[in-house]
Amino acid sequence: MREQLEALRDDAIKKIEQAQEKKVVQEIRVKYLGKKGPVTEVLRGMGKLSPEERPVIGQLANDVREAIGKAIESKMEALEQAEIHRKLQEETIDVTLPGRPVLKGGAHPLTATITEVEDLFIGLGFSVAEGPQIETDYYNFEALNLPKDHPARDMQDSFYFTDELLLRTQTSPVQARTMEKYKGKGPIKIICPGKVFRRDDDDATHSHQFMQIEGLYVDHGVRMSDLKGVLQAFAKSFFGEERSIRLRPSFFPFTEPSVEVDVSCGICHGDGCRFCKQTGWIEILGAGMVHPRVLEMSGFNPNEYSGFAFGMGVERLSMLKYGIDDIRHFYTNDRRFLAQFKRV
Numbered sequence: 001m002r003e004q005l006e007a008l009r010d011d012a013i014k015k016i017e018q019a020q021e022k023k024v025v026q027e028i029r030v031k032y033l034g035k036k037g038p039v040t041e042v043l044r045g046m047g048k049l050s051p052e053e054r055p056v057i058g059q060l061a062n063d064v065r066e067a068i069g070k071a072i073e074s075k076m077e078a079l080e081q082a083e084i085h086r087k088l089q090e091e092t093i094d095v096t097l098p099g100r101p102v103l104k105g106g107a108h109p110l111t112a113t114i115t116e117v118e119d120l121f122i123g124l125g126f127s128v129a130e131g132p133q134i135e136t137d138y139y140n141f142e143a144l145n146l147p148k149d150h151p152a153r154d155m156q157d158s159f160y161f162t163d164e165l166l167l168r169t170q171t172s173p174v175q176a177r178t179m180e181k182y183k184g185k186g187p188i189k190i191i192c193p194g195k196v197f198r199r200d201d202d203d204a205t206h207s208h209q210f211m212q213i214e215g216l217y218v219d220h221g222v223r224m225s226d227l228k229g230v231l232q233a234f235a236k237s238f239f240g241e242e243r244s245i246r247l248r249p250s251f252f253p254f255t256e257p258s259v260e261v262d263v264s265c266g267i268c269h270g271d272g273c274r275f276c277k278q279t280g281w282i283e284i285l286g287a288g289m290v291h292p293r294v295l296e297m298s299g300f301n302p303n304e305y306s307g308f309a310f311g312m313g314v315e316r317l318s319m320l321k322y323g324i325d326d327i328r329h330f331y332t333n334d335r336r337f338l339a340q341f342k343r344v
């Protein structure tokens with residue numbers, strides 16, 4: 001009986017040691033220590049033993065049960081630890097992986113152009129003025145010498161909310177509003193950048209929404225040569241020192257005399273090429289001396305004050321400077337297009 005018990009113990013412990021799963025160990029527990037297990041079976045035969053042997057075998061049987069129990073317990077613990085370890089291994093985050101690159105933005109080419117022009121004019125003593133995009137008919141047209149039936153209004157058809165309220169077609173109303181604020185006392189030296197709107201069919205060079213920068217200088221004795229000097233400085237700074245400008249007579253209702261301003265072609269340098277349509281010159285903006293009536297309407301005495309004004313399209317400047325061939329590129333938010341201007 002003693003050998004039987006010891007053999008059972010060794011057999012059970014060997015199986016426990018070999019077990020790789022908790023389920024198997026549980027089965028061993030049931031098999032060896034259960035009520036129908038071999039140890040119980042052996043103890044049933046105790047009646048045949050002599051009274052001296054009984055306590056000895058009984059003690060041995062208890063020791064065997066205890067040894068098997070302990071082996072099961074420590075094995076279960078070992079398997080539990082192994083499982084935790086395995087889980088930790090599987091769920092580790094590898095912090096040494098390189099991160100995803102952060103997308104760095106850059107200024108939109110229109111913003112970059114406005115900033116550059118603003119910086120230049122601030123350097124010339126101008127300050128930046130802004131005004132509302134929803135304007136009254138009065139400030140957008142009438143105060144600029146464009147009465148209700150003026151034919152030049154046709155060139156600037158707008159989006160109307162009511163007969164009197166519209167999306168401004170130019171940044172000039174900011175000039176009118178600023179002149180009013182100064183109550184007939186100069187000097188005024190401002191540039192007005194901002195969005196404007198016109199009822200136009202969109203194509204490569206037209207958009208129903210675009211940006212302008214206008215400038216206004218009103219003071220005692222402002223002359224046409226002052227206008228030319230300022231625009232010359234602007235063209236050289238924006239397009240390059242080697243570029244020159246020329247003034248051509250033109251018409252605007254709010255200036256007299258009025259001029260179109262051209263810059264010498266940067267590709268052929270005046271000889272004529274396809275880019276400048278063989279003229280050697282590229283039109284960049286309109287300008288002129290502020291019309292006496294406009295001064296008067298805004299509270300300035302035209303016998304005392306004179307001034308010049310100019311207006312340019314930001315898109316056109318950007319297109320010329322960066323060689324962009326379609327105005328719609330500015331508004332489509334295509335990252336392949338925008339990424340080219342990161343360093344501008």
Ligand SMILES: [Zn+2]
Pocket residue numbers: 265266267268269270271272273274275276277278280281
């Ligand atoms: Zn050319």
